[in-house]
Amino acid sequence: MGSLSFEASGAARTAVEVHIGTLVADKVASRIAAKDRTLWGPAAESEAAIRLGWVEAAEVSRPLVGQILQLRDELRADGVSRIVLAGMGGSSLAPEVIANTAGVELTVLDSTDPEQVAAALVERLDETALVVSSKSGSTVETDSQRRIFEQAFTAAGLDAASRIIVVTDPGSPMDQASREAGYRAVFNADPNVGGRYSALTAFGLVPTGLAGVDIEALLDDAEEAAEILADDAPENIGLALGAVLGGTSPLRDKVVIIDEGSGIVGFADWAEQLVAESTGKSGTGLLPVVANAGDPETSWNEPDVLLVRLCSPTAELQSVESGANQVVVSGSLGSQLLLWEYATVVAGRLLGINPFDQPDVEAAKVAARGLLEARPETQAPAFTDGAVQVIADAQLLDGAETLEEALRTLLRTLAPNGYLSVQAYLDRFGQAELAGLRPQLAKLAHRPVTFGWGPRFLHSTGQFHKGGPAVGSYLQITADSATDLQVPDRPFSLGQLITAQAAGDAQVLADHGRPVVRLHLTDRRAGTRQLGETVARLGGKG
Incomplete structure (x- = not known):
């Protein structure tokens, strides 16, 4: 085939x-190829009717190619050699795969971690253009990243508007505001495609094409497959x-x-x-x-x-x-x-489900917004072990007084058909070694373990955590940061935002009856090292 x-x-x-x-x-x-909205039952029809544009994305996206390549050439003539993408979920994951597979540089900014965003800001800013991808523009992470970069461009003496390119749905609030702001370019994507199905639309093509990917060949490949998959x-x-x-x-x-x-x-x-x-x-x-x-x-x-x-x-x-x-x-x-x-x-x-909606994603967003506005006192740790504060319900901890005991206690909550989700609200580049905990914990638990970087997983597996089978246990990892970035014209910083996002998701999970243990690293390096040593020690004890 x-x-x-x-x-x-x-x-x-x-x-x-x-x-x-x-x-x-x-x-x-x-x-599917004919965009038949009735395939998933009456309850899904209204959503399916506006979410099947992806089946013809390779064909519909063709007119974008020339526009993207022309803009790429113009940017290069202006000295722009680095593309940064501000996006979440499907708006960032597909472009990252496309660019990395082609061996092309694309800086994907899908985080509110202050250290990760700060690192992206200091690298070749004078050679940088920012692509802002959001269907509506209301995604808080993406909006915050845009505001921070716009301010940084201006502070560096650059014309910020000439360095910002927007991808959004036609007629969205972001579409109108971006045109009024005079941004370098605004690309409209097919509104009948959900974010996670948008790889072959403007959301996938604009940042990667500007970065140097052969997007026409990508569309050729997909268009050939489309004929076969419709058979x-x-x-x-x-x-x-x-x-x-x-x-x-x-x-x-x-x-x-x-x-x-x-x-x-x-x-x-x-x-x-x-x-x-x-x-x-x-x-x-x-x-x-x-x-x-x-x-x-x-x-x-x-x-x-x-x-x-x-x-x-x-x-x-x-x-x-x-x-x-x-x-x-x-x-x-x-x-x-x-x-x-x-x-x-x-x-x-x-x-027997609707594959186009995400009914439980919004719950964590609402909780995070509520915590940002109310600014309650942060939950006190049950105890501190070295550079790690352990935060969890006392009943769940069951008398644990060390990090090792807390991890053992959480693993014991796993059902025979359960899974452990590790969620690290940290810099996924600067602390990539944390992902190495995943296979070690799987060996300990003899159950599947997922590893997600927060807050980006909230736009993906976060839906499954709340809406799927109630068999998950959750290990959150958060940390203090020596760096913080105030979000321009917003009453919060990135540090406050990511803290609220982690706490909000933990709250929603707990409300669903899921066991959650949060490990807060008071020192990122020392805490990461301590956590790794503790997991290794647990593995040695069997």
Whole structure:
């Protein structure tokens, strides 16, 4: 099937055999391509009617290519060699994958951590242009980043308006305000595409095209795949992958994704937000677990775990192990983006949910806004161990008095079908080593562990945490910062914002009855080191 290949075994193969005939008979593939809003039931029709533009994104986006390349050349002539993207969720994850896969520099600013934003500000500001991506402009993270950069451009003696490019929906508040502000360019995306399905729209193309990616080749790739994925045939890989994701019985809802030389950098991170936010609702859903080859989850045969292996499209497809519950998928970037979008909505049909809404994402935003406005006293730590304050409900801690004991106590809350979510509200570049805790904790817990950088995960797996099965336990990591940035014309700083976001999400999780332990590092370096040593010590004790 073009540049796409697929093979399944075990429960995954059975799911294909069970569902593929019905999916073909019901003409699901061609109906998706025709933007049939009835595929997900009456309750989803109104949302589906305005969210299926992605199926023709490769074709609809063609006129943008010339405009983007012309602006790229103009910026280069002005001495701009660095593109910074302010965006969250699908607006930032897809561009990061596209740019990294092409080997092109793109600074993705998807954080409110003061240290991460400050680091982006000091690097070659005189050579920088900022792309601000938001469907409406109301996303607090993106709005804050824009304000900070605009102020920095002006303070450096640069014409701020000439350095800001906006991607938004036509007629949005941001569309109007940006044109009135005289920003360098305003690109309108198809309003009938949700953020997490927007990889092949202006949201994915503008920042990457300006950075130097061959976006026309990306669209060529996707357009070729579109014809194949719309075909009502048993060989349709989009239907097969959708059947695997949403049709195992019992449902293998922990989807462990590993990259085995796919050539697509960071694809699993993009797929994670697409699948989790699309399916995690109504008490069901799929939780992607981004892992590496050899990590604990890859060798388990747990009844709720499915393994997805991403391989190179140029290599001969590896055969899956007989009896293993896994799939092997290969394909070029454009085709894979569209494949996973098709498969996700097919899985949504099988799960009986609306794959286009995100009803639980707003709860954490509301809680964060309330905490920003009220500015209550921060919750006192239950105890302090070295450079780590432990904050949690006393009943949950059950007498724990050390960091090691608190971690053991949290791990004991995991159900036989549970998962642990580690959420680090820190600089994902400056403290990347924290992600190394994930496989260590998985080995300790013998349950799947996800790792998310806050606040960006709130726009992806955050939906699953509240709307999916109530089997998660949550480890938050926050920290003091020696750096803070005031948000211009707003009554809060980034430090206050990220603190409110972490506390707000913890509050909503606790309100849902989920166990949450927060580790606050009073010193980032010492606390990170202490946490790593403690987890290693726990592993040594078994």
